[in-house]
Amino acid sequence: xxxxxxxxxxxxxxxxxxxxxxxxxxxxxxxxxxxxxxxxxxxxxxxxxxxxxxxxxxxxxxxxxxxxxxxxxxxxxxxxxxxxxxxxxxxxxxxxxxxxxxxxxxxxxxxxxxxxxxxxxxxxxxxxxxxxxxxxxxxxxxxxxxxxxxxxxxxxxxxxxxxxxxxxxxxxxxxxxxxxxxxxxxxxxxxxxxxxxxxxxxxxxxxxxxxxxxxxxxxxxxxxxxxxxxxxxxxxxxxxxxxxxxxxxxxxxxxxxxxxxx
Amino acid sequence: xxxxxxxxxxxxxxxxxxxxxxxxxxxxxxxxxxxxxxxxxxxxxxxxxxxxxxxxxxxxxxxxxxxxxxxxxxxxxxxxxxxxxxxxxxxxxxxxxxxxxxxxxxxxxxxxxxxxxxxxxxxxxxxxxxxxxxxxxxxxxxxxxxxxxxxxxxxxxxxxxxxxxxxxxxxxxxxxxxxxxxxxxxxxxxxxxxxxxxxxxxxxxxxxxxxxxxxxxxxxxxxxxxxxxxxxxxxxxxxxxxxxxxxxxxxxxxxxxxxxxxxxxxxxxxxxxxxxxxxxxxxxxxxxxxxxxxxxxxxxxxxxxxxxxxxxxxxxxxxxxxxxxxxxxxxxxxxxxxxxxxxxxxxxxxxxxxxxxxxxxxxxxxxxxxxxxxxxxxxxxxxxxxxxxxxxxxxxxxxxxxxxxxxxxxxxxxxxxxxxxxxxxxxxxxxxxxxxxxxxxxxxxxxxxxxxxxxxxxxxxxxxxxxxxxxxxxxxxxxxx
Numbered sequence: 001x002x003x004x005x006x007x008x009x010x011x012x013x014x015x016x017x018x019x020x021x022x023x024x025x026x027x028x029x030x031x032x033x034x035x036x037x038x039x040x041x042x043x044x045x046x047x048x049x050x051x052x053x054x055x056x057x058x059x060x061x062x063x064x065x066x067x068x069x070x071x072x073x074x075x076x077x078x079x080x081x082x083x084x085x086x087x088x089x090x091x092x093x094x095x096x097x098x099x100x101x102x103x104x105x106x107x108x109x110x111x112x113x114x115x116x117x118x119x120x121x122x123x124x125x126x127x128x129x130x131x132x133x134x135x136x137x138x139x140x141x142x143x144x145x146x147x148x149x150x151x152x153x154x155x156x157x158x159x160x161x162x163x164x165x166x167x168x169x170x171x172x173x174x175x176x177x178x179x180x181x182x183x184x185x186x187x188x189x190x191x192x193x194x195x196x197x198x199x200x201x202x203x204x205x206x207x208x209x210x211x212x213x214x215x216x217x218x219x220x221x222x223x224x225x226x227x228x229x230x231x232x233x234x235x236x237x238x239x240x241x242x243x244x245x246x247x248x249x250x251x252x253x254x255x256x257x258x259x260x261x262x
Numbered sequence: 263x264x265x266x267x268x269x270x271x272x273x274x275x276x277x278x279x280x281x282x283x284x285x286x287x288x289x290x291x292x293x294x295x296x297x298x299x300x301x302x303x304x305x306x307x308x309x310x311x312x313x314x315x316x317x318x319x320x321x322x323x324x325x326x327x328x329x330x331x332x333x334x335x336x337x338x339x340x341x342x343x344x345x346x347x348x349x350x351x352x353x354x355x356x357x358x359x360x361x362x363x364x365x366x367x368x369x370x371x372x373x374x375x376x377x378x379x380x381x382x383x384x385x386x387x388x389x390x391x392x393x394x395x396x397x398x399x400x401x402x403x404x405x406x407x408x409x410x411x412x413x414x415x416x417x418x419x420x421x422x423x424x425x426x427x428x429x430x431x432x433x434x435x436x437x438x439x440x441x442x443x444x445x446x447x448x449x450x451x452x453x454x455x456x457x458x459x460x461x462x463x464x465x466x467x468x469x470x471x472x473x474x475x476x477x478x479x480x481x482x483x484x485x486x487x488x489x490x491x492x493x494x495x496x497x498x499x500x501x502x503x504x505x506x507x508x509x510x511x512x513x514x515x516x517x518x519x520x521x522x523x524x525x526x527x528x529x530x531x532x533x534x535x536x537x538x539x540x541x542x543x544x545x546x547x548x549x550x551x552x553x554x555x556x557x558x559x560x561x562x563x564x565x566x567x568x569x570x571x572x573x574x575x576x577x578x579x580x581x582x583x584x585x586x587x588x589x590x591x592x593x594x595x596x597x598x599x600x601x602x603x604x605x606x607x608x609x610x611x612x613x614x615x616x617x618x619x620x621x622x623x624x625x626x627x628x629x630x631x632x633x634x635x636x637x638x639x640x641x642x643x644x645x646x647x648x649x650x651x652x653x654x655x656x657x658x659x660x661x662x663x664x665x666x667x668x669x670x671x672x673x674x675x676x677x678x679x680x681x682x683x684x685x686x687x688x689x690x691x692x693x694x695x696x697x698x699x700x701x702x703x704x705x706x707x708x709x710x711x712x713x714x715x716x717x718x719x720x721x722x723x724x725x726x727x728x729x730x731x732x733x734x735x736x737x738x739x740x741x742x743x
Contacts, residue, residue, distance in 0.1 A: 007725050009689070014718055016725035023735050035729050040683040048635060050657030051676040057684030065686070086654075144637035173591045177634025179672075184632065185710040186278050190287075190595045191634070192715065220715030 003033045004066050006074040006083070006110065008212075009041035015212045018075050021239035022113060025128075026073070028239075029121055033073065038065035043090060044082035049179045052093050059090045063102040071120060072110045075235045077142025077210050080112040085145060112142055113235055114151040114210060124154045130240045131161035134232070135204035137195070137218065139211040140173050152210055152234055159237060167207075168198045176217035192221040199229055206232045266387070267412060270602030272628035277596040286422055290597050293421045294588045300534025301585060301642070308530070317523040319646040322579035325515050326569065332481040332514045333560060339484030343546025345556040350508075353383035356561050360385060360473060360506050361392045363557055367504055369394060369471040375488060375495035376400030377475030378416060378582055379510050381604040383563060385473070396473065397439070397465050399494040401458050408435040414598030414606060416584040417532050422597050425449040436461055462494060472502035472553065476509045477581065478524060479558075482517050485545045486558065489528060489538045496542045505544070505553035511565050512578040524581060527644035532583035564617030573655040574616045579645040580609055586639035586649060592632060601629060608639035612652040620656065621663025630656035690726055 003026070007019040019035075026033045043058030062083065066072045074080045084107045091100040117123055136156060142148045156164050175181070175191025182188075195218055199207045207222070209215050212233055219231035270276055280286055305311055325332055337347045350356035364372055372389065374380065374396055386396040386407075398407045405420040406413050409431040413419030420428070429449040436443040441461045447453060474495065476486040486507055488495050499505060515521065529538040547556050569575050587593045587607030598606030602625050605613045611629040618626050630653050639649040661673070669677075682688045711717070723731070731737075 009683070012689075012725045014721065016721050016723065016728050019725040020728065020735065027735075033734075035726075035734055037726070037729075038686045040686050040689045041679075043683065046676055046679060048654060048657070049672070049676065050630075050654070050659075050661035051673070051680075052658045052661075054676045054680035057680050061684055061686070089654075140634070140636035140638075144641055171638075173634045173636035173638070175591065175634055177636070180631065180634045182710040184274050184277065184592070185713060186274065186281050187592055187595055187632075188634070189714040190281050191591050194595075216718055217715060220711075220717065223716040224714055 001031070001070045002068065003031050004069040004072045005033045005035050006039060006042070006066065006072050006076075006079065007035065008074060008076045008079045010213055010216070011075060014216070015233065018212055018233045018235050021233070021235040022073065022075050025126060025235060025239040028241075029117075029123065029126060031121070034069070036065040036069075040065075042079040042082040042087075044079060044086065045178055047082065047086045047090060048177075052090055055086075055090045056094045056099075059087050059094075059103065060099060062087065063099065063106050066106055066110075067102065070109065071116065072106070073113060073116045074110065075113045075210065075233060076212070077112045077139050077146050077148060078213060080110050080115075081141040081145035083107055083110040112146055112148060112210060113238075114142075114148050114155055115146065117155060117238075118151045124151075125158035126155065126238050128159040128238045128240050129161050129242045129245060130159050130237045131245065132205050133163040133165060133203065134206045134208045134237070135165045135167040135199060135202040136170070137167055137174065137199070137207055137209045137214070138170055139209050139214045142210050143171060148210070155234070155238060156208065159240075162237070165202045165204050167202055169194070170198075174214050174218050176214045178213070181217055188217070189221070192217055196221045196225060196227065196229075200227055204229060206230045208232050208234055208237055210234045267602050267604070270599075270625055272624045273596075273600055273602070273632040274628065276600040276602060277632070280596045280600050285424070286597055287595060289422055289424050290594055293418065294594050297418075297534055297588045301531060301588065304530045304534050304536055307536075308526075314523050314527055315644055315646050318527045318581075318644055319579060321515055321520045321523060322512075322581075322645055323576075325520075326512065326575065326578055328516075329511065329514065329569065332516055333511055335481040335516075336479055336484060336514055337560070339482065340546055340558055341484075343484045345484070345546040345558050348557060348559045350559050350561045350563070352563050353388075356383050356508055356559050356563070357385055357388035359557075359559050360508065361389055361394065363504065363506050364389065364394050364471050365392070367470055369469070369504075371395040371397060371465070371469055372471040372473050372506075373397050373399050373465050373469040373498045373502065374403075375472070375474035375498045376403050376490065377473070377508065378604060379475045379508050379561060380473060381413065383508070383561070385508070397462075397469070399462050399465065399498055400490070401455065401492060401494070404458055404462070405431055408432065408439060410435075412599055413604055415587055416582050416605065416607070416609075417587075418584075422599070425451060425454065428454055432457055440464055462497075466494075466497040466501050469498075469502050471504045471506065472498040474499060474505065474507045476507055476513055477528070478521060479509050479514045480516075480518050480521065481514055483545060485518070485543050487521065488540075488542045489525070490540045490542075491533060491535075491538060493540050496540055499542050499544060500552045502553055504555045504557075506557045506559065508559045508561055510561050510563070512569075512580075528581055528583050531585040531642065531644040564619075567619060568613075568616035571616055574612060574652050576647050577609065577612050577616055577649075577652060579647055580613065581645060582609075583644055584609075585642040585644065589638040589642050590633075591636060591638070592634060596632075601632065603629075608633060608649045608653075609647070612649055612656055615656045615659070616652075620660045627660045627663075630654075630660060686726075690724075 043055035046055035215231035415421040
């Protein structure tokens with residue numbers, strides 16, 4: 001099976017660790033994942049803001065980059081949703097029949113990470129170890145556009161050392177919504193503040209989700225409030241093992257020693 | 263808040279005012295939370311809810327596909343039943359028809375059944391200009407009307423008010439509108455309802471003309487249907503000598519049996535009840551029983567425009583249950599007034615642009631963007647209107663309508679993005695600048711983002727650069743040079 005990683009533009013630029021975690025995780029599960037260099041962005045920022053013509057080059061690049069793979073895996077429910085449900089709209093509008101056909105062929109092969117793990121690889125226990133108290137925020141597009149259901153929860157529940165606590169009002173939108181966060185900043189922040197309050201109520205150390213875009217917003221609010229709760233992508237938890245946790249502890253200890261010596 | 267939506271600011275600005283009102287935020291969160299829970303509970307009781315949704319959507323969709331034929335049939339059957347059918351292209355025509363009928367009967371006042379469509383056309387204000395007082399008889403509408411306020415919810419138009427505020431409105435405003443509130447009025451819901459009942463009863467018995475809308479219109483039998491909770495509507499439908507029903511053309515269904523899924527979907531979706539307490543149906547004139555003169559005004563007012571919209575036409579399936587309002591995280595925080603229309607919330611965000619057209623009014627053009635596209639509205643819609651899909655399509659129409667004008671910074675940015683995302687080499691080039699860009703943004707402050715949110719730290723290298731340096735992690739990550 002030829003598997004490609006669609007890392008997404010936000011992960012590529014801001015969260016390389018998430019992409020690295022997917023690579024590490026899949027390799028541990030025996031899947032050799034490729035990173036097609038030609039990929040850019042799924043085009044969702046343009047589509048959701050109403051710029052359909054401007055999304056055409058992104059969609060064209062997308063199908064060219066991923067053509068020929070049996071499966072495309074992405075650590076983003078939102079971008080997967082875009083590829084699966086919005087690319088056809090953009091392609092139809094472009095009037096390019098070949099592009100439309102290529103989209104129709106590719107769209108069903110694009111999987112969000114938890115879908116790929118559970119449905120394609122058939123695993124829920126990925127052999128991860130993560131000794132922390134976390135709460136899970138189901139992002140809207142993974143929840144409703146893709147219907148990933150309890151797959152992320154099942155994956156998290158199988159992680160050794162992890163304590164999963166329920167998030168009140170979990171299915172309520174965090175208020176990110178792409179350009180909504182800027183166009184309707186006041187409303188977006190009000191929604192984010194309520195989400196942050198619920199997260200803090202759980203007493204979790206981390207809030208985990210399958211979309212770094214939502215986590216950027218939620219994390220941004222939590223950080224401004226000096227809450228101490230950190231946003232973590234699902235892939236990074238699933239990729240974590242005893243070895244990586246030890247490594248991280250060493251790094252932390254080193255940083256502490258450095259701080260103390262200063 | 264003055265009692266007109268005309269000249270309302272665009273959504274972001276109108277929302278800002280609501281977001282700053284903590285009482286409003288509390289009232290809304292409490293009320294929508296309560297209805298949301300009630301709905302979820304009674305919907306869960308129905309095993310075949312999804313099948314029912316599909317059936318409800320199909321009934322409306324079939325009727326819309328063949329709308330002309332059903333409307334002509336409806337006109338025939340209503341006429342045969344003794345009703346007079348009028349056609350109105352827009353609000354002005356519809357209002358003129360209703361005013362003329364009231365004047366024919368020298369009526370100085372009319373009693374009204376709660377109706378969205380008569381609010382949409384501004385009937386009360388139009389009648390007032392003709393010297394005719396139109397009295398709302400739905401409890402919540404009465405509160406809005408007495409308070410010289412605007413409705414903020416389809417089903418619960420006074421949702422933004424709490425009972426203490428309602429008591430104040432009754433005490434200070436009821437006397438001028440008819441029977442005053444009792445001196446010892448408390449803010450107990452039952453006491454407030456009793457005061458409204460006494461106040462309204464005089465009007466029911468006095469008025470010669472009743473005005474209603476309709477939830478459904480059955481073409482084959484010439485039957486109009488109103489569903490309600492209080493029974494006040496039924497008083498208006500049966501007591502006056504003359505009844506005028508203003509009906510949007512999208513309300514028609516073909517056959518009586520087709521009401522079955524719709525009447526099962528509506529109460530559970532709207533009030534969270536298994537069945538609504540009152541369902542009234544009327545088919546023209548019955549000698550010696552009820553109104554002896556019945557008029558039906560079939561109204562377009564933008565509906566054929568919406569019908570011609572390939573993606574947006576599904577919005578005409580809406581049965582005004584307001585489930586989408588109650589689950590919408592944006593509505594819950596901003597309330598209904600921010601939408602600047604009698605149709606607020608997610609359905610209002612698509613219905614107003616569809617009915618009015620985009621590209622000529624900033625307020626209307628702002629509505630398709632008044633959503634985070636979370637999809638909760640589609641999930642609860644009893645007739646499966648894919649509101650997020652319509653929102654995105656409406657956004658595209660807004661953008662397209664402005665393509666020939668002076669481009670906004672956003673349009674320029676999107677053009678730039680189209681260029682960058684067209685080639686990975688361009689993106690890789692740009693990423694080297696990401697760190698500088700974010701650093702600068704942090705210093706200058708992207709006000710809209712950083713007002714209450716921090717930006718993430720920038721990584722030392724992009725994923726693409728890491729992949730190239732380490733061959734996707736196959737080469738050792740540390741000390742590999």
